[in-house]
Amino acid sequence: MNSILSKNDISRIVDRIVYGIVEKCIPPKEIAFIGLRTRGEHIANRIKKKVEDITSLQIPSGIMDITLYRDDLNKLESNPVVKETLINFDIHNKIIILVDDVLNTGRTIRAALDQIMDFGRPKSVKLVVLIDRGGRELPIQADFTGKKIDPVSENKKIEVRLIEIDNDEGVFLS
Amino acid sequence: MKILLKNGRVLDPSQGIDKKVDILIENGTINKLAESINDDKIKETIDCTNLLITPGLIDINTHLREPGHEDHESIESGTMAAAKGGYTSILPMPDTEPVIDDITHVKYISATAQRDALIKVHPVGAISKGLEGKQLTEMGNMIEGGAVAFSSDKKAIMNADLMHRAMQYSKMFNTTLILYANDENLAGHGQVNASLLATTMGLSGAPKEAEEIMVVRDVILARLTRAKVHFAHLSSPYSIQYILDGKKKFPDILSCDITPYHLTLSDEEIRGYNTMAKIMPPLRKAEHVKKMVQHFKDGHIDCISSNHEPGSDYSKSLEFSEASFGTIGLETAFPACYTYLVKTGKIPLDKIIRAMTSRPAEIIGLKAGSIKKGEPADISCFNLDKETLYDTEAIVSKSKNSIYLNKKLFGFAEHTICEGIPVLKDGIIVKKST
Amino acid sequence: MRHLIDLESISKEDIIKILDTAKSFKEIFTRDVKKVPALRGKTVVNLFFEASTRTRNSFELAAKRLSADVLNFNVSSSSVSKGESLIDTAKTIEAMASDFIVIRHPSSGAAKMLSRHVKSAVINAGDGTHAHPTQALLDIFTMREKKLKIKNLHVAIVGDILHSRVARSNLWGLLKLGAKVTLVGPPTLVPRHFSKLGVEISYNMDKTIQEVDVVNMLRIQKERQDKNYFPSIMEYARSFGMNEKRMKIAKKDLLIMHPGPMNRDIEISSSIADGPNSVINEQVTNGVAVRMAVLYLLSGGDGKFEDPA
Numbered sequence: 001m002n003s004i005l006s007k008n009d010i011s012r013i014v015d016r017i018v019y020g021i022v023e024k025c026i027p028p029k030e031i032a033f034i035g036l037r038t039r040g041e042h043i044a045n046r047i048k049k050k051v052e053d054i055t056s057l058q059i060p061s062g063i064m065d066i067t068l069y070r071d072d073l074n075k076l077e078s079n080p081v082v083k084e085t086l087i088n089f090d091i092h093n094k095i096i097i098l099v100d101d102v103l104n105t106g107r108t109i110r111a112a113l114d115q116i117m118d119f120g121r122p123k124s125v126k127l128v129v130l131i132d133r134g135g136r137e138l139p140i141q142a143d144f145t146g147k148k149i150d151p152v153s154e155n156k157k158i159e160v161r162l163i164e165i166d167n168d169e170g171v172f173l174s
Numbered sequence: 175m176k177i178l179l180k181n182g183r184v185l186d187p188s189q190g191i192d193k194k195v196d197i198l199i200e201n202g203t204i205n206k207l208a209e210s211i212n213d214d215k216i217k218e219t220i221d222c223t224n225l226l227i228t229p230g231l232i233d234i235n236t237h238l239r240e241p242g243h244e245d246h247e248s249i250e251s252g253t254m255a256a257a258k259g260g261y262t263s264i265l266p267m268p269d270t271e272p273v274i275d276d277i278t279h280v281k282y283i284s285a286t287a288q289r290d291a292l293i294k295v296h297p298v299g300a301i302s303k304g305l306e307g308k309q310l311t312e313m314g315n316m317i318e319g320g321a322v323a324f325s326s327d328k329k330a331i332m333n334a335d336l337m338h339r340a341m342q343y344s345k346m347f348n349t350t351l352i353l354y355a356n357d358e359n360l361a362g363h364g365q366v367n368a369s370l371l372a373t374t375m376g377l378s379g380a381p382k383e384a385e386e387i388m389v390v391r392d393v394i395l396a397r398l399t400r401a402k403v404h405f406a407h408l409s410s411p412y413s414i415q416y417i418l419d420g421k422k423k424f425p426d427i428l429s430c431d432i433t434p435y436h437l438t439l440s441d442e443e444i445r446g447y448n449t450m451a452k453i454m455p456p457l458r459k460a461e462h463v464k465k466m467v468q469h470f471k472d473g474h475i476d477c478i479s480s481n482h483e484p485g486s487d488y489s490k491s492l493e494f495s496e497a498s499f500g501t502i503g504l505e506t507a508f509p510a511c512y513t514y515l516v517k518t519g520k521i522p523l524d525k526i527i528r529a530m531t532s533r534p535a536e537i538i539g540l541k542a543g544s545i546k547k548g549e550p551a552d553i554s555c556f557n558l559d560k561e562t563l564y565d566t567e568a569i570v571s572k573s574k575n576s577i578y579l580n581k582k583l584f585g586f587a588e589h590t591i592c593e594g595i596p597v598l599k600d601g602i603i604v605k606k607s608t
Numbered sequence: 609m610r611h612l613i614d615l616e617s618i619s620k621e622d623i624i625k626i627l628d629t630a631k632s633f634k635e636i637f638t639r640d641v642k643k644v645p646a647l648r649g650k651t652v653v654n655l656f657f658e659a660s661t662r663t664r665n666s667f668e669l670a671a672k673r674l675s676a677d678v679l680n681f682n683v684s685s686s687s688v689s690k691g692e693s694l695i696d697t698a699k700t701i702e703a704m705a706s707d708f709i710v711i712r713h714p715s716s717g718a719a720k721m722l723s724r725h726v727k728s729a730v731i732n733a734g735d736g737t738h739a740h741p742t743q744a745l746l747d748i749f750t751m752r753e754k755k756l757k758i759k760n761l762h763v764a765i766v767g768d769i770l771h772s773r774v775a776r777s778n779l780w781g782l783l784k785l786g787a788k789v790t791l792v793g794p795p796t797l798v799p800r801h802f803s804k805l806g807v808e809i810s811y812n813m814d815k816t817i818q819e820v821d822v823v824n825m826l827r828i829q830k831e832r833q834d835k836n837y838f839p840s841i842m843e844y845a846r847s848f849g850m851n852e853k854r855m856k857i858a859k860k861d862l863l864i865m866h867p868g869p870m871n872r873d874i875e876i877s878s879s880i881a882d883g884p885n886s887v888i889n890e891q892v893t894n895g896v897a898v899r900m901a902v903l904y905l906l907s908g909g910d911g912k913f914e915d916p917a
Contacts, residue, residue: 065632068644068674068904079908081625082632091640118641370801374616376716376738376773447717493694493715495736 004131004158005147005171013146014043017128018050020144025095030123032094033061036101036112037083042164043130044099060094062087069111091120101160103129106140131171133158147171175218176200177594178211182222182555186229187524188532188544197227199551202594207547220596222555225588226523229531229543230262230293230552234431235352235406235479236504238264238295241282242271247484247572249283250290252504254605255482255571257292257597259504260554260587263535263542264293265352268300269327275300275311280319292597292606293590294552296322296540301340301351307331310340317347322538325352325406328454330388332358337392341401350402350429350538355388355413356380356455365495367441367456375444377494380456382410389413393420396427404537405430407481409455411465414474429537431477431529434507435577437467438514443577449490449497450577453483470529471521476537478529480507484573501577505570505586508556510578512585555589562586570603610906611723611730614739615780623781627749629901630894636673637893646904647676650707654680655698656733657713662868663733663743666892667710670899679704694718695725702726708903711735716773729906737771742902743867744777746895748785750887751822753894754863759786764816766792766848767826767875768837770799774867775826779807792816793848796837813847817854822863825850825875841874851877855885863887 005013025031031051035044041063048061065083073079098112109127116122126143134151152158156173163169179197184207186192198206198213238252247255249266256264266283268274274283280297287295299316301324303309313324324344330353331337344351364380366372372379389405393416396403405417408430421428435453440460443451451457458466469475483500490497508530515521535543542552561582566574590598597604615623636642652671654664664680671678683697694713701709709728711719716736723730734740748758755761763782769775769791782789783805790808791798803809810816817823828844838844850864864876864886872878881888 068646073646073907074649076908079905082629082904084632084635086635114645118639118643120640370804373770373799373801374776374805376736376776378737447720488693491693491695493713493721494717495715 002173003170004149004173007169010130010146010169010171013130014046014050017144017146018047018054021047021051021097021126022054025097025126028055029057030093030095031059031097032089032091033059033097033099034064034087034112034116035061035099036108037063037065038165039160039162040100042162043101043128044097047097047099047128060089062089064112064115066108066111066115069115071107071111085115087119091116091122093121093123096122096125097128098125099128101130102158103127103132103140103142103145104135106136106138109140110138130160131158175594176213176216177591177596178213178216178219179222179227179553179555180211180219182225182227184227184545185524185527186545187528188229189546191545192524197545197553199553199591199594202551204545204547204549204551207545220555220589222589224557224559225555226558227545227553227555228260228527229545230554230590230592231260231508231530232534232540232543233261233264233480233482233504233507234404234477234534234538236264236266236482237269237484238266239484240270240286245572246486248290249286249295251570251572252482252484253287253291253293253295254603255502255504257590257592257603258570258587259480259506260508260556260590261504262293262552262554262590262592263296263540264504265296265298265323265538267325267327268298269305269329273300273304274298275303275305277312277315277319280316280321284320290606292603293592296320296538298322298352299324301326302331302336305329307333307336310336310343313344313347313349317349322540323350323352323404326354328354330354330356330358334391334395338395338399341395341399341403345399345401348402350404352404352406353392354406355385355392355408357384357387360384360387364456365452366444367458369441369459371441371444375447377444380454382412382458382462385410385455386412386416389416393417393428396420397424400424400427402427403429407431407433407436407455407479408475409436409458409462409466411462411469414466414469418474429476431479431534432466432470432475433479433481433503434510435501435503437463437470437478438510439463439577447494449492449494450501450575450579452494452497452499453501453577454499467515467520471525473525476529477534478507478511478526480504482571484571485575487574490575498575501575502569502571502573503576506564506576506578506583508587509562509564509583509585512556512558513583517584551591551594553591554587556585557588558585560584560586611719612741612902612906613719613723613730613732615741615744615777615784616739620784623745623748623784626745626898626901626905627752629905630745630749630897633900633904634894634897636900637897643673643675645675647671647674647907650676650907651705652676652678652708652710652903653701653704653706653728654678654733655683655701655709655711656681657683657711657718658734660712660734663712666895667733667899670896670903671708673896674900674903676708676903679706694722698722698726702728708906731902731906734773737773737776739777740773741777742895742899743774744781745902746891746898747778747824747865747867748781749894749898750865750891751863754887755821758782760788761822762788762790762820763822763824764790764792764810764820765824765826766813766850767828768797768832769793769802769826770797770837771829771832772826778824779805783807790816790820794838794844797832813854814857817858820862821859822865823850824865824867826867827869827871828875845874849875849877850880852879855880855883861885865891867891
């Protein structure tokens, strides 16, 4: 198992993204975060807290489960458990910062975008990912990328571990 | 014409015979029984090595559906099924369309049987006109036409006054009343045994008490009138208790029978809404089935009847509440008893055979049921060692609604001989030459 | 093939899975677009042999919120007596490429029977007096939502237990999740056999109402009076109805439920039905979420809900 990012790397990346967001997403009071279950949710939380610190604003955030919007539901052996989607703010005219851990085919993001539209009409949607592993199957790109790695074979697994839910922290290739 | 049955084990409970004996049949009657008969002039010898030879079976309760529902069964097809089951005499119930409730209908059965039947058919007349339980039938006339007994069949006579008069009247002919004990009001629309299982399945139950109440009533009336009363296909051990009680004082007037499935299967069969197990009276709880087996073993139940009830595939493919009641039973009566009761050591073989041969003959007064010199040659040969899958291919009856469908059973008949004529040979029906 | 026929034949884990999934689905009702694409391209046939606008509407809405196509097939019982059997009707429907058949039928066992003959997933929306699993699931979902857990919750089911598929399904679900169940009604309408399953039977509503956390009032049908299950509606209402007098002796946080449609002022007083302890309208909302969960879970191929025999 190769380490791609250490705990410190992740921390630095989060800081860099936070500044990027504050710089590019104007006005900051229109920002709202949506983290994709499960690890995107925790990365979004970290970014949100830091943005709130810098801007002294209360920034709304939500959690999204994209299972019901997957394009492969018909083909799965069994239907995955659906966890709750929690978006307790009005999406209308917000700058939605969508956060996920790994960007690969782009299909998850497509599902997330469709789901966001069912909540209302945001002003814009920006995408934050910790790792971009390449292998896109849809025309989707991240606005803020933690680390872009050379495309790796499909059967390799990128494992993101976060202290909030895992025992340690780091990104690994296995 | 001579036929020799060689090397078989002859079991005739009426005479206490159970040994290897050869049987010589001549001109339809039994000519000779001896340890070893050798006669070069005999053209037809049937090798009965390893077969069980018994008097031809007698069914005290069957349904042939002719006239009216020849699409389900006819006298021809029903007697073929009976021959396949080792039967040589059967008593078809009067619940046909029209009901057998006068001499012309009795004669129709006799005449059709004369033409089509492979074995002996003894018609049973209805006790009341149209089985409606309102007006008595002309029993005397019907007896003249060939009726051997009278029945209320699947429609119990709810009116105690009418039942009382029917018994009084039947006494004049010393004939037997074959009664279906069921209090229709208490049984209601019950479809299965009233139990926790029925309740959880959402099926309305017919409690066994509905049977017991009528047994008690009719035992009382039989004691009052001294009429010969036979209770058909009982399902509750308490019914047997009440009959036993009556028999203590009047042993000659009361008798009863049970079906093979009420002795071998419990109401668990209805699980999954199995319509084949929809039967009236319903299959009861396993503990009650066990008690019935004990009653049978103790000699408290006189006969085993097939209660053969042919019905269409369609009627059994309907929703449980809409599906028809009943199962066919002529072909499997002995094999089911042998496989589930004798082979398992629950009941001795001779008790089963007696309940299917000489005992029903005594109750109805038929000259049949034993293998004796000079008697009609009604004989059945069963293969006790061979296991046979009873699937739709194997069924001879026109209807395939068997509760034993796709079960593997021992003891199917190999040969059935009725009045000296082989009607089943090597397990194959010998059709009547026309 | 996976079906939902009754709660007797599915595991506790599956019941919990349905309830958890339903919780996730309930959120969808708060969105601008109350619809997710999970069952896009799938067809749900509502095959109703009994009139039931409520249950059919609930299934229809559940299917539509999952983006499935819905076909309502109402068969009057007369066309069945014309000789077309349930199986014939079902085969006709399957020829239209259905993925789910939601069946409501007056005969117990009809859903089970259907499931043996079709490739579609069969969902029992009530068969005779046997089972109504989605109603029980929504009842239990509502209890769990309000009381947080089912284990050791004391639930009374009151009324015509004998003829109630709702009572039977509630019974199995509640027992599996560890609730304490008391069946209340006149002895003619409460089969004593049920005591073998470990439920209590009570003929005394005044006593039971003081002990329970939840009371589920069943609809009493006036036809039962004609068959002498009880002598009069008035005596029934006095003996078993949920009214102000009983409310006073009940626990303060008693949850009052009714599967609908209600006979106001017979089994339940109007003031109670509309009062703060009543969750009757929430039951209706939760019904859609639970039915969405069932449709969603049955559309996968993991072989859960496979019932024995």
